[in-house]
Amino acid sequence: MRHTHLFSGAAAAVLAALLITASSAPAIAHESLTSSSPTEGQQFDTAPQQVELVFTDEVLPQGAEIAVVDDAGEDWVDGEVTIDGSAVTVPLAADMPDAGYEVQWRVVSGDGHPISSTIPFTVGDAEPVSEAHDDGHTSHADAEAEESDQSAGLPTWGVVTLAVGGVVVAAGVAFLAVTLARRRRS
Ligand SMILES: [Cu+2]
Known part of the structure; x- marks a missing residue:
């Protein structure tokens, strides 16, 4: 007994x-990036005309920011960010020289959480951006992990x-x- x-x-x-x-435990997952153009590390012969990011679900219509910077920190985005459901696009300047670039994006997920990451790419026979922000550079997986830590709210x-x-x-x-x-x- x-x-x-x-x-x-x-x-x-x-x-x-x-x-x-x-x-x-965290209850709600937020969106993540499913595809992008450029892709990470993509090498272009001629400069792309726009950046397109596609997420797992709709992102909020406000708060999206995309910059495409070169080694000197110059931003080559030339126009407004367009959000169409889960797709976010922005036009690029027509005269981008051969160089290494980095897409720096931030959007607000449908659940209200901001998510962000970077996508390096190169145009022509150029070195990838060496960048001072290599320290803060997070891979997609790292960014996801950080985000899910935050979404736990604790x-x-x-x-x-x-x-x-x-x-x-x-x-x-x-x-x-x-x-x-x-x-x-x-
Ligand atoms: Cu979230």
Whole structure:
């Protein structure tokens, strides 16, 4: 009999911990980039006329920003950003010289979260942008990871606090269960 009660106490403790942990998990995913022109690292013989980004779902009609910069930081975007559902396009200047460039984009996902990344490409026989912002450069995968951290809405210490709280609650539940089991026995 005693073993049964101990077991149910432990089960309750595990359940409580699981519930608390699950409640801190991110609930909603945001859009991500599914395709782009240029693609990452693409080499053009002649300069592209526009940048097109396609996302997994519609992005919000405001807050989209695209720059196409060269090594000197000059922006070669020449016109307004157009958002059509999940596609975001912007025209480029007609006289882009052979060089390395980088698309720097930022859009607001349908769930209200801003997402951003960079896409390097080259025109002609040129070196990719070497750039001072190599430090801050994130691959698509890294950007996604950062974004999903943010979408959890909790800094790391918040998650830790919740986890510790879960263990404390679980311990309390287990203690109660064991105490009740003892009382029933006596
Ligand atoms: Cu999001």
